[in-house]
Structure formats: C-alpha cells, structure tokens
Amino acid sequence: xxxxxxxxxxxxxxxxxxxxxxxxFREKAYSYYFGEIIRNRRKELNISQARLAEIxxxxxxxxxxxxxxxxxxxxxxxxxxxxxxxxxxxVSK
Numbered sequence: 001x002x003x004x005x006x007x008x009x010x011x012x013x014x015x016x017x018x019x020x021x022x023x024x025f026r027e028k029a030y031s032y033y034f035g036e037i038i039r040n041r042r043k044e045l046n047i048s049q050a051r052l053a054e055i056x057x058x059x060x061x062x063x064x065x066x067x068x069x070x071x072x073x074x075x076x077x078x079x080x081x082x083x084x085x086x087x088x089x090x091v092s093k
Contacts, residue, residue, distance in 0.1 A: 032069035034077065039067040041084045055083045 007017075015021035042052055042063075049063040056079040066072050066080065081088050 027071070028069065031071050034072060035067045035069045037086070038063075038080055038084065041086055042067075045084060047084075052080070052083060056080060 010022070010025075011017070014025040042049070047055075049067070050060045053060045053063045056076070058076070062076075063080075066076075072080075078088060080086075
C-alpha cells in the first residue's frame, strides 16, 4: 500500500506552497473554517442569524455570507466573536 501525503495532494490540486493559486485556496479554506466555527457556535447558543446580525449592527444576509465562507473583515470577525463569546488569538511563530 502506497502512502499519500496531504502536502503532495495540495500541491497537485492547488499549486506549490507560495504560489498564487495555493494562496487563493488557503484564503478560501480559512473563510470556510471561520464560517463553520461561527455557525456552530451560533446554533449552540440558540441564536438566529437575524438576532446575531442585530447584536453586531449588521443585516442577516451578512451573517449568512460569513457562515457560507465569504471573506470577513477582521473588525467584523472580532464583533461576531465577541457576540458569541469566542476569543480570537494571534500568536507569533
């Protein structure tokens, strides 16, 4: 049985690390990931999209777009995180 490494699959499908296509994939992956975290936490707290939007001063379709993986500005991510009692942590490598 042959072992396949994830980094090789990613390079094949989305380009080598550092390439434009790989960076575009990474950005979409992070947006999707953040959207899933937000959706799951919102549902866990039993808050509707409309209510969350009201809390942060946005419209419901904006929350839907975030949860569906559209790009989110950091300032809005922080607003949503605070409303859902989530923390955002930046660390140096």
